[in-house]
Amino acid sequence: MRYRPLGNSGLVVSVVGLGCNNFGTPLDVSRARAVVDAAIEAGVTLLDTAENYSGGRSEEILGEVLAGRRDQVVLATKFGGGGDMGYGPAAGAKGGRSYIRRAAEHSLRRLRTDYIDLFQMHRPDPVTPIEETIAALTELVQAGLVRYIGHSNFSVLQIAAAANAAREHGAVPFISAQNHWSLLERAVERNVVPAARQLGLGVLPFFPLANGLLAGKIRRGVPPAEGTRLAGRDGYITDEKLDIVEAIAEWSAQHGRTMLDVAIGALAAQPGCTSVIAGATSADQVRANVAAGEWVPEASELAEIDKITTRTG
Numbered sequence: 001m002r003y004r005p006l007g008n009s010g011l012v013v014s015v016v017g018l019g020c021n022n023f024g025t026p027l028d029v030s031r032a033r034a035v036v037d038a039a040i041e042a043g044v045t046l047l048d049t050a051e052n053y054s055g056g057r058s059e060e061i062l063g064e065v066l067a068g069r070r071d072q073v074v075l076a077t078k079f080g081g082g083g084d085m086g087y088g089p090a091a092g093a094k095g096g097r098s099y100i101r102r103a104a105e106h107s108l109r110r111l112r113t114d115y116i117d118l119f120q121m122h123r124p125d126p127v128t129p130i131e132e133t134i135a136a137l138t139e140l141v142q143a144g145l146v147r148y149i150g151h152s153n154f155s156v157l158q159i160a161a162a163a164n165a166a167r168e169h170g171a172v173p174f175i176s177a178q179n180h181w182s183l184l185e186r187a188v189e190r191n192v193v194p195a196a197r198q199l200g201l202g203v204l205p206f207f208p209l210a211n212g213l214l215a216g217k218i219r220r221g222v223p224p225a226e227g228t229r230l231a232g233r234d235g236y237i238t239d240e241k242l243d244i245v246e247a248i249a250e251w252s253a254q255h256g257r258t259m260l261d262v263a264i265g266a267l268a269a270q271p272g273c274t275s276v277i278a279g280a281t282s283a284d285q286v287r288a289n290v291a292a293g294e295w296v297p298e299a300s301e302l303a304e305i306d307k308i309t310t311r312t313g
Contacts, residue, residue, distance in 0.1 A: 024054025
């Protein structure tokens with residue numbers, strides 16, 4: 001496994017991270033433990049979850065299976081996503097001081113830990129000024145409950161506004177940006193990734209397999225299997241995307257690589273990418289994701305892949 005510093009921080013993470021959104025649903029404690037065991041054995045250190053995954057059950061399971069080995073991982077979670085977490089009306093807006101304090105306390109309890117390595121704002125809050133959000137997060141860092149802070153799904157303007165607010169008020173800055181980024185979804189490369197790099201933020205792509213399109217299991221004319229992310233999402237599977245998927249499959253075969261190698265390895269090689277967050281429902285999937293992340297394409301190979309995959313985005 002390779003490791004990289006996350007933005008301008010002392011946090012070092014594995015190039016392939018483990019997304020824990022499957023914990024709780026569909027994975028119970030036993031199956032989640034097998035996934036985490038495989039990840040740690042393979043050298044994965046970044047484990048990413050959120051307060052609202054399975055209504056908090058993902059954090060609870062992760063806390064249970066990490067008992068006795070918490071110090072072996074970089075534990076990342078998120079607050080302020082969708083859904084009602086039951087904190088009550090007094091918690092207020094999800095970017096506000098009251099909500100953030102409650103969210104941190106509940107996440108710490110569910111994760112069975114004294115501190116969170118990376119506490120991320122899941123979605124921008126259109127109500128709360130970013131200055132209040134950063135001030136509340138700074139208090140958590142100063143109290144030793146959180147080591148570093150990050151954000152997710154921020155636009156380039158929101159990234160810049162957050163960085164400016166932290167600088168102007170002497171607050172703790174964000175060190176990471178978690179955004180939707182894959183070889184089929186490259187829009188963030190236009191401005192989000194360059195802004196993050198300029199401001200010293202590491203970028204953490206989620207959905208690197210484009211909801212399964214880049215896993216090598218979807219072909220033109222074959223409907224997605226029931227129960228998969230793509231089932232019932234016919235509008236997402238366009239002819240343009242399938243053209244790229246088929247071109248990647250052809251390139252992979254010609255170069256002795258799997259589509260997974262290309263989807264994860266080539267994404268990890270993109271400037272600004274720190275760690276590719278890949279979900280898994282089995283130990284075998286974890287090992288496959290890790291193996292894919294070990295492939296480092298040569299400059300000529302990356303240029304060829306970029307040419308194929310920048311038809312859309």
